[in-house]
Amino acid sequence: MKRKILFGLIALLGMFWLGNLHQVQAAEGAGFTISPALPQNQIDKSTYFNLLVKPGETQRLLIYVKNTSDQAKKLKVSPVSAFTQNNGTLGYYPNNKKDNSAEYTFAQLASEPQTIDVPANGQVPVTFDVKIPEQGFTGQILGSLYVEDPNVHKSGGGGMAINNKFAMLIGVVLQTSETEVAPDLKLMQVKPGLQDNQAGVLATIQNFKPRLFGDMTLDGKVYRQGSNEPYLTRHEKGWSFAPNSHFDYAIFTKEALAPGTYTLDLTAKAVGKTWHWRRNFTITRQQSNAIEEKLGRTPQKTPWVWIIIAIILAVVILILLWLIWRQRQKRDLWSEVKGVIQII
Known part of the structure; x- marks a missing residue:
């Protein structure tokens, strides 16, 4: 063994x-x-x-x-x-x-x-x-x-x-100087992705100033378009930030990231300052499927497949109904003809 x-x-x-x-x-x-x-x-x-x-x-x-x-x-x-x-x-x-x-x-x-x-x-x-x-x-x-x-x-x-x-x-x-530089943060991008083998929304935050600081709190929420109820949330405290660096703040989900339009609401607080960002972003079907495949899960079927299947079924049903109607029309017509023949 x-x-x-x-x-x-x-x-x-x-x-x-x-x-x-x-x-x-x-x-x-x-x-x-x-x-x-x-x-x-x-x-x-x-x-x-x-x-x-x-x-x-x-x-x-x-x-x-x-x-x-x-x-x-x-x-x-x-x-x-x-x-x-x-x-x-x-x-x-x-x-x-x-x-x-x-x-x-x-x-x-x-x-x-x-x-x-x-x-x-x-x-x-x-x-x-x-x-x-x-x-x-x-x-x-x-x-x-x-x-x-x-x-x-x-x-x-x-x-x-x-x-x-x-x-x-x-x-x-x-x-080269003991004078401290004030830190400043920027939200670089928002995208779906994987972190630590978990799916989530990744918000890339950058400290673009040459200043080390700690004791940072982060509060992130993701909303579906048109909804006031948070779809995903994450809160952290006691984080540190190296000078001139960036990291991906992941707001995780246990489920598949459904395609659609979302809004990220993110707040960071440290050294007496507050940064707040609100940004819309889109998750495509291709992105969602790629994440699911990396996790070894079966990607969700695209709605268009089901729409096409539904259309085909509807067409088939209409054709069948039309054929039934035509058959009945023929039977009714033959019945009338037979009645006329009997009268004659």
């Missing part, structure tokens, strides 16, 4: 907005730890890089990677730009979620990824140079130094194997 294979990813450490950090980051079973060497231009006592940098200068970031195992390790260290995940938390792992409002990103300004060899029970320093633009930049730039072991480590027993990949990170915040 085949052993069941489970793929697990040990929690990524160092997400400073989401919880407490420790000076040394470690995950049980990873076999390595990472720690930052904080420079003098550190803004506060955070244990991640929170730096006030100068325009035109090169900022050096230094971390120490320690191998706590008895075997040498080859690890990859990458500068990664932060983004906002669809569940309202910040992401600091490798991704392709670029935002068109970002003037600069951390991965763009930092030096290239590195592959390092760490001897058994040894420690190596790893440095990255971040080139600050000559004119500086407004607001904040977020990212991380992401350390991963590319090898898969097997564990488990009792007929079950677990394949673990280990990664850890140190957060990075850069700014």
Whole structure:
């Protein structure tokens, strides 16, 4: 019997907005730890890089990677730009979620990824140079130094194997001024789609300003055209938003998304500001069927098929009625003829 294979990813450490950090980051079973060497231009006592940098200068970031195992390790260290995940938390792992409002990103300004060899029970320093633009930049730039072991480590027993990949990170915040930039949001688009293998209406919200903020509440309602009763609703609170990023706020449905015209009513509140959007959108039969097929469900039959079938049935019934009427007319006429013949 085949052993069941489970793929697990040990929690990524160092997400400073989401919880407490420790000076040394470690995950049980990873076999390595990472720690930052904080420079003098550190803004506060955070244990991640929170730096006030100068325009035109090169900022050096230094971390120490320690191998706590008895075997040498080859690890990859990458500068990664932060983004906002669809569940309202910040992401600091490798991704392709670029935002068109970002003037600069951390991965763009930092030096290239590195592959390092760490001897058994040894420690190596790893440095990255971040080139600050000559004119500086407004607001904040977020990212991380992401350390991963590319090898898969097997564990488990009792007929079950677990394949673990280990990664850890140190957060990075850069700014050239301690003056805060006011955040601003925009509703980019509304469309039907899938998220976490669930159907729903996806509202893409963008923070197009270079400002990190949290404690955001979201209240979304979807109405059918001509109805005052919400068709779909979702309320969330305590969400975070990375600078110059976007995410898809999904308002889920357990049923198929019926084709038609709808209205989205969405409100976001954070840092003492309120944003409200109301937008009409259309779900086509093709979009609805595509979503159902991806979910492995049978798409709804298009109403036009049933309309055509109904028309055909109606025509057939009319023809049958006409034939019956013609038959009766012939019988009545023959009866009259026979009566005339008898009279004669």
